[in-house]
Each structure stands twice: as structure tokens, then as C-alpha cells.
Amino acid sequence: MPANKACFLDRDGVLIEEKDYLCDPDGVVLCDRVEEIFKHLRARGYKVIIISNQAGIAKGYFKEEQLIAVQKRLDELLARFGEKLDGVYYCYHHANGVIPEYTRECNCRKPAPGMLLQAAKDHNIDLSQSIMIGDRVTDLQAGLNAGCRAVALVRTGHGHKADLSVLPVSVTDAPDLYTAITTLIP
Numbered sequence: 001m002p003a004n005k006a007c008f009l010d011r012d013g014v015l016i017e018e019k020d021y022l023c024d025p026d027g028v029v030l031c032d033r034v035e036e037i038f039k040h041l042r043a044r045g046y047k048v049i050i051i052s053n054q055a056g057i058a059k060g061y062f063k064e065e066q067l068i069a070v071q072k073r074l075d076e077l078l079a080r081f082g083e084k085l086d087g088v089y090y091c092y093h094h095a096n097g098v099i100p101e102y103t104r105e106c107n108c109r110k111p112a113p114g115m116l117l118q119a120a121k122d123h124n125i126d127l128s129q130s131i132m133i134g135d136r137v138t139d140l141q142a143g144l145n146a147g148c149r150a151v152a153l154v155r156t157g158h159g160h161k162a163d164l165s166v167l168p169v170s171v172t173d174a175p176d177l178y179t180a181i182t183t184l185i186p
């Protein structure tokens with residue numbers, strides 16, 4: 001079976017609007033041109049997979065049930081135009097959390113590549129044909145650490161304050177997700 005290629009996306013500030021530690025399903029707002037983005041990726045054979053740090057769980061800001069409710073709302077909004085995420089990976093951990101179960105160093109919190117490596121295993125993905133897009137430098141580092149062929153920063157969400165000069169390679173710098181995707185995958 002030939003390997004798949006994926007477009008890995010950070011969730012907050014990228015696929016949906018950044019709302020600090022989002023835990024209310026009514027706060028889910030999709031990014032601009034999201035239907036076109038999915039059409040573009042599907043036409044080019046890409047799986048679409050969320051890779052998201054959700055340390056609000058470890059920090060006790062919200063509970064897993066709330067994260068699931070937010071995810072359900074996101075799924076509903078995508079289903080309105082017939083789309084579905086191929087995978088969703090969350091890291092609940094933080095080294096300075098308050099919920100003992102999730103308070104630790106882990107290999108999944110970005111910039112570590114753990115979630116991308118797990119997704120590659122689960123979905124038979126060739127990382128060297130895949131891309132990662134985020135609004136923080138750590139999102140891009142996770143993609144680079146995992147061996148993605150390209151990564152891009154979007155200036156939505158926290159992206160306006162990201163400093164790309166800390167990265168060892170030059171990366172795509174885009175105003176929004178539609179531009180990032182159509183630049184990396186013409």
C-alpha cells in the first residue's frame with residue numbers, strides 16, 4: 001500500500017480562531033476560506049490532521065469533556081460542507097500542571113514530534129511528503145523535528161508575534177492558512 005501524505009495543522013489560531021484556552025463549543029469559529037482549503041488539499045491527495053497542544057487540561061483550566069465538546073462542534077461545522085478530519089491528536093500534558101495525571105514532561109508536546117510520529121504510524125503517512133502549519137514557532141519546530149518536507153507559519157492567532165529568525169532554516173511565512181497551503185502545495 002503506498003504511503004499517504006498529510007497536511008498537519010495546529011488547531012487554535014490556524015484552523016479555528018484563537019480564543020485563549022478555548023473550552024466553549026460556541027466559541028468555535030472556522031478560519032477564512034476553510035471549504036476552499038479542504039477542496040484544495042483533497043484534490044491533491046492530502047489527509048488533514050490536527051496536531052494540538054492542550055495543556056489547559058494539565059493546568060486544570062478545562063476538562064477533557066469540554067475539549068471533546070469543542071471537537072464535536074468543530075466536526076459539525078466541517079460536516080456542513082461534507083468534510084471530516086482524518087485524525088486529531090492532542091497533548092494534554094504540561095511540566096507545571098496541577099492535574100497529577102497530566103503533569104509531566106512528554107514526547108508529544110510541541111516542539112516535540114511525538115504526535116506527528118504517532119499520526120504517521122496510525123495513518124501510514126510518509127512524513128517526507130507531508131507539511132505542518134502553525135501560528136507558533138513550536139508548531140513549525142515539531143514539523144521539522146518530525147521530518148516534514150515543509151512547514152509554514154500563519155500570521156493569524158499568535159502568529160503576529162512569532163520570531164522566525166530562531167529557526168535553523170527559512171520557512172514559509174503566510175498571512176493566513178489559505179495562503180500557506182496554496183504556497184506549500186500549489
Ligand SMILES: [Mg+2]
Pocket residue numbers: 010011012013014134135136157158
Ligand atoms: Mg495555535
Ligand SMILES: [Zn+2]
Pocket residue numbers: 091092093106107108109
Ligand atoms: Zn504530551
